[in-house]
Amino acid sequence: MLAAQCFERSGDVQKVFLTLTEKPIPSPGYAVVKILAAAGNELDFKVSFLSSSLMDVFRL
Amino acid sequence: MTGDWKIHYPFTLGFEFAGIVESFLMKDAEPTIAVGDNVCGVTSIDSRHGAFAEYILYPIDQLCRIPRGVSMKEAAGIGVAGLTAFQLLFTSVTITSKSKILILGATSVVGSLAIQLAKITGSWVSTTCNARSMKYVMQFGADEVMNDEEHEWAHPDKLTEFDVVIDARAEQDCYSQALERSIIYKDSVLAINATRVLDTQVDDPKSILLLSGLHPFTYNHIQLNHLLNLLAHGKLRIPIDRQFPFSEEGVRSLILYQQRKSFLGKNLLLFDYLATYHGSCSCGGITFEVVGRPQASLICHCSPCQKLLSGFFSSFCLYPCIDITKGQELIISYGSPLSLSRSHFFCRVCGSCLYMKHPGTDMMAILMFAFDDLPFCPTAHVNYSQRRLSIYDELPKSSEWLDQSQIVDRSN
Numbered sequence: 231m232l233a234a235q236c237f238e239r240s241g242d243v244q245k246v247f248l249t250l251t252e253k254p255i256p257s258p259g260y261a262v263v264k265i266l267a268a269a270g271n272e273l274d275f276k277v278s279f280l281s282s283s284l285m286d287v288f289r290l
Numbered sequence: 291m292t293g294d295w296k297i298h299y300p301f302t303l304g305f306e307f308a309g310i311v312e313s314f315l316m317k318d319a320e321p322t323i324a325v326g327d328n329v330c331g332v333t334s335i336d337s338r339h340g341a342f343a344e345y346i347l348y349p350i351d352q353l354c355r356i357p358r359g360v361s362m363k364e365a366a367g368i369g370v371a372g373l374t375a376f377q378l379l380f381t382s383v384t385i386t387s388k389s390k391i392l393i394l395g396a397t398s399v400v401g402s403l404a405i406q407l408a409k410i411t412g413s414w415v416s417t418t419c420n421a422r423s424m425k426y427v428m429q430f431g432a433d434e435v436m437n438d439e440e441h442e443w444a445h446p447d448k449l450t451e452f453d454v455v456i457d458a459r460a461e462q463d464c465y466s467q468a469l470e471r472s473i474i475y476k477d478s479v480l481a482i483n484a485t486r487v488l489d490t491q492v493d494d495p496k497s498i499l500l501l502s503g504l505h506p507f508t509y510n511h512i513q514l515n516h517l518l519n520l521l522a523h524g525k526l527r528i529p530i531d532r533q534f535p536f537s538e539e540g541v542r543s544l545i546l547y548q549q550r551k552s553f554l555g556k557n558l559l560l561f562d563y564l565a566t567y568h569g570s571c572s573c574g575g576i577t578f579e580v581v582g583r584p585q586a587s588l589i590c591h592c593s594p595c596q597k598l599l600s601g602f603f604s605s606f607c608l609y610p611c612i613d614i615t616k617g618q619e620l621i622i623s624y625g626s627p628l629s630l631s632r633s634h635f636f637c638r639v640c641g642s643c644l645y646m647k648h649p650g651t652d653m654m655a656i657l658m659f660a661f662d663d664l665p666f667c668p669t670a671h672v673n674y675s676q677r678r679l680s681i682y683d684e685l686p687k688s689s690e691w692l693d694q695s696q697i698v699d700r701s702n
Binding site for chain 2: 231232233234235236245246247248249251253254255256257258259260261262263264265266267268269270271272273274
């Protein structure tokens with residue numbers, strides 16, 4: 231499946247890649263949901279900015 | 291939620307989603323969902339499964355079923371902001387119909403939802419925004435809207451009128467700013483997105499309660515279900531600002547747009563198969579949009595349709611809901627004396643009929659020719675026994691309304 235991930239810095243935010251990742255396999259107690267809409271919030275930017283740096287632990 | 295967070299790589303962005311259950315495995319209990327259900331949820335930062343992806347793996351008992359009347363876009367956007375506003379008002383404090391509340395920052399999504407939730411409770415609500423946003427903010431029903439730039443609210447005489455003050459302006463040091471102004475708080479102050487938490491001595495710590503952190507809410511699917519039901523009954527409205535496609539550029543643009551903080555409403559990421567279709571009345575005063583394909587596209591031969599539209603039949607698409615994007619104030623409705631369960635919705639300027647509530651379904655029947663282009667073809671005739679004109683085509687013809695199994699089939 232396609233998933234949006236950040237690995238490189240490019241300007242103000244990390245460069246976003248749509249990468250091929252493994253489609254989830256249902257496990258007991260979990261459902262696989264086909265996403266039709268997603269919403270952005272402030273946390274997306276903060277995570278995208280941090281994700282390619284060495285600081286992969288951050289404090290909220 | 292506060293603390294140290296470890297990102298697990300590969301990390302997929304996105305926290306709020308709405309979609310369709312494709313498959314699941316139960317543990318012991320009876321399933322509360324079914325394949326094909328429309329659902330939504332909020333994922334956490336310590337999960338590898340983000341929402342900016344085609345699929346997500348999510349705990350069944352935490353999923354919320356999206357009620358009829360709530361769009362995928364609304365369901366995707368209500369989670370974080372809705373729960374934050376709900377918990378500020380009903381968990382951190384308990385507001386009542388006698389409460390007087392000041393909500394700073396009505397243009398934020400949390401602020402706009404907090405205003406509406408407080409008004410549902412019956413509280414008296416004052417709020418602030420800049421001069422440019424006054425008209426936008428008025429729609430959320432606050433009893434008083436003050437210009438934030440004039441700092442009228444910050445005067446101690448004004449501030450002490452309130453029982454609760456909520457700072458939803460997303461400023462990093464709102465609490466410290468408040469202290470610098472030597473403001474006396476009567477009851478409590480709640481602030482979201484504040485990072486400097488109680489780092490200044492307060493004379494009466496019991497009088498001030500401050501929430502902090504980037505992500506201060508706790509995910510609670512029961513509370514989210516409650517918010518979805520409020521949306522379904524038209525008691526709550528979530529503003530939507532921009533919609534971006536699910537692509538590399540789309541995700542990057544969404545993240546950059548979020549950073550600007552000048553937006554009004556939630557910003558969404560839509561997937562290709564969730565196309566948006568637009569329509570309008572004849573004069574253009576009213577515009578609307580719907581998401582995805584209709585539940586059915588029908589030609590109706592019933593007598594009320596003939597009378598009300600002055601034609602042999604009506605043709606419409608069935609949708610769970612319709613988003614009016616412009617001209618809400620121009621819409622007038624007419625309930626037909628021929629049927630108590632029927633209403634038609636017109637433009638008061640040009641008289642165009644855009645959609646109706648049709649007997650036999652609780653969905654919106656949007657007239658096909660109200661769409662700006664005609665993206666769908668009829669798939670069946672209904673109420674054909676009342677026809678005044680026989681139609682010789684290959685479409686199935688039902689003498690009455692369709693049964694439910696035919697409604698849920700997506701039409702082409």
